[in-house]
Amino acid sequence: MDIAIADIAALPSAAAQVLAAAGERRVFLFYGEMGAGKTTFIKAICKELGVTDAVSSPTFAIVNEYVSPHGPVYHFDFYRIKSEQEAMDMGYEEYFYSGRYCLVEWPEKIAGLLPSGAVALHLTVSADGGRNVKLDIR
Template sequence: MDNSIIYTLNDISQVAQKLLAVIGDQKIFLFHGDMGAGKTTLIKELCKELGVTDNVTSPTFSLVNEYTIPTGKIYHFDFYRLKNQTEALDMGCEEYFYSGDYCFIEWPTMIPDLIPDGHINISIKVLSGTEREIHIG
């Protein structure tokens, strides 16, 4: 899979819909991008498209947020603040990753040895103050 989309915040709903259509049955998403690129913004929209009715926020301090959807759960991780991979293991990340539920992982570079096979990489690049490019691969 190799797809790129250029979008603005006004297009985020359509981008989330297209992304979900393109990835099929995949459930593990790794989000790459600089601080402020829009990883959490895209994850919020994906959660909305999947049926989350709760307020979706960044799990920067809790490491993981859990949301219920009609078909199960979504686990949203933010590993930016990890000191090492052991912290992710201690919080039970592998149980989440192999649960069969959606896992949206921000800053996956902090846990390189723990990433499950069969994941989708989503890279977000800032093109301007309003434009982003997403690469799905």
């Protein structure tokens, strides 16, 4: 599934499409270069999920927890980790297999630990400055 996001105004619709396409899946993997819009898109998904907390990238904390009507939503940023062992040490399994929403930036840093059935989103910047999202179910 491919979704074109022309501008910020199109984010809510794109987020709703992703959540609908995911069905019961709860782990979302966000791939894209720095500046591709991963955190911005995660903010839109969190808003669709009813999160009212301030959503920001957990670059230094590695994981942020937000409150939603669906239960906790976990937002990960693995950009700064050096090895998969760091994710194992933080107990990633408790999050990924909790049945709760897990939104993961820089999943390629923990490629060997990613669960099957996750929703992979590949974000790219288009020539006109919009964003394209390619959605794959792993």
